[in-house]
Amino acid sequence: MSVIKTEKLTHIYSMGTPFEKVAIEGIDIDIPQGQLLAVIGHTGSGKSTFIQHLNALLQPSSGAVYCQGEDINKDKFSRRDVKWKVGLVFQYPEYQLFEETVYKDIAFGPSNMKLSAEEIDQRVREAAAFVGVDEELFEHSPLELSGGQKRRIAIAGVIAMRPQVLILDEPTAGLDPRGCQQILENICDYREKTGATVIIVSHSMDDVAKIAERIVVFHKGKVAMDGSPEEIFCRAEELMDIGLDIPRAAELAIALRREGLGLPEGIYTHEQLLAAILAVKEGSAC
Amino acid sequence: MLKDITLGQYFPGETVVHKLDPRTKLILVVVYIISLFQATNWISYAFITLLTALCLKLSHIRARNIFKGLKPMLFIILLTAVLNIFYTTGTPIIPGWPITWEGIARAIQMMLRICLLITGTFLLTYTTSPISLTDGLEKLMNPLKKLRLPVHEMTIMLSMALRFIPTLVEETDKIMSAQKARGADFETGSLVDRAKAMLPILVPLFVSAFRRADELAVAMESRCYHGGEGRTRMKKLKFAARDIFALILGAAVLALMMFMKKLGI
């Protein structure tokens, strides 16, 4: 079942002025419930504009966005309610923390939903658990914590709204490899336990290769590619033409094929590459 | 949106207005403001409006940018107008109404005065890079150093503030979107509610401003900043013939405006 669907979605900044700039144009995307989708593209490709349409932070210049079959821009109320269904975590979300305590900050979203105190409490604890924030930290000021912890608290603040769709803009930006790994695990965990749809915007092909089920590549405000990681990474040359990286394993696989190794198509993770080379080795040994 | 605020923005260019010494421009703006306040009736208003338009033309600044800059001030401008309409005594347009012909005339003049005032200062900031602006200010205020006033520190603070306005505006926009995504509501509710709703924006903004200030201080020290002592400038300020000409012209305009006021034109 489709949870989010866009139809000919177009956004033009400063429309009607000489500064007019088309950010995205004619985007048709259908996202089924529970999918883990990665959105890729370099800065200015329109991917950030696109995700801000999915919870009505921006209104389309033309076209429409549907959430569970309903037009989210129908009226003021639908625009507000969609924020609970589609949670959006911005880039560097730790810079939005503002409450005196970690607990209150995570509770900000749910209290805006006008839930009961009990319900809010339950959600805060649940969200904190998802991102691995210890309850001992609840009474601390978020500003005292480390960068990685702040980031997780900010993500918990969105998860606490229990969105059916969780969108994260560059959730691993600026973190060290260990921090990246943790955040990605938290997100996958959340999805597994709740069945939520997750959309990740990323620059890092290696991160994406590890977790995504489907990849959408944005280029110059349009969808340049849309498919499974296998399908996308088979088109390595096209990706490089657009100026995007490909996963290192895919790059290495191409180099090895050039050296005459009979590796199958569609390799993009370390494990696949290792298995494929070992298979070739076995084959030649027999 | 917030990004449209053009306060303190500089549009590089090569026009004669751009080329004037910042000190000349600073003095001229003061002269302009004094002249503006001499205007009391339509003829003098028309004269100074025409003069302003001429300066804009000379500096190649598009009217669009001026309008964009005026937009955030719209509320103040309209408020002044409304107050003047209602609080000026004279002949009512309809007997018994509080609105008078004099009030309307005064409202229009007041609106014009504010718009011209803002336009005049925009003309300065649009055509003068903040660095040379603060340089000019520092030079003009140099005599005050004798009174042990921290002139250099004040001007460098001003230039840093100007530098960070666009950065902080952009940041405010980002924080606002992020809080909206968490269901924050800035548009409905009572005045108190709305003021409270600003907290989730102001707190992160302040935290970030302090962090930036901290990092900036370290970065400046790393680039050998140690106060104004022994500092040189890449672009030395030099008075040229056009500066003297412009200053004489400014003095003439001021004299003319004062004369017109005296004559009651």
Added chain:
Amino acid sequence: MEAVVKIENLHFCYPGDEAESLCGIDLEIEKGSFVAVLGHNGSGKSTLAKHLNAILVPTEGKVTVFGIDTADEDQLIQVRRNVGMVFQNPDNQIVANVVEDDVAFAPENLGVEPSEIRRRVDGALKQVGMYELKMHAPHLLSGGQKQRVAIAGVIAMEPGVIVLDEPTAMLDPQGRREVVATVTRLCREKGMTVVFITHHMDECVGADRLIVMSGGRVVADGKPAEVFADVELMELEGLSVPETTRLVHDLRQAGADIKGEALDTEACAKLIAEALKH
């Protein structure tokens, strides 16, 4: 080779902290070399960087740059002039509203003659490939461009060493490539000594020397290929290794006989193909 930076038994403890952030570091950095420093957050790599231009001074031990002790307050400006610093957040180190005015900031502070400042500013902007944009407003540039302006602002001081403290952490892949290419060129063509601090292992591949830090100590120091080859250590430190190194390592564990090390994709592919043919 001549050592431009000497660090002897450096200990540092932030005021109010109980644990030391740096616990005994001995290093020498050779003139003209490209040294990458890798470590996870809190490993002490940024604290170390801040010692190189006297933003911090040792609690114990000694740091000398070009023979000057960084703890000597009378020589502070000399230390900072010789060791330029580029920081993580490009926005928070640009002081002016016009690119060229920003680059002029450091020479102006040093009291350089106006005509000489102009020469240095133009030269620095050309070296980082930003000369065409010298009249632009910095806040309208991309992250990579802003960092290149910051680099130009530092090289306008004509320092012997340039230290970059996670200059790519906030950039997109395009910006990252720009910054790495720029400093690599400065090192190879202009003989600038570069200390490049990062947690992206792929940015260390082209370095002459790779130092890995953890818990305030140097835990590995050598040529990148050699350091990365110790995959177990790197993983223990929460760092990743290049796919090339990891693949060679795992293939060896599976019994493949691969000779030598290669970080470069093409060279690594050749090594593996070679080994499989036998």
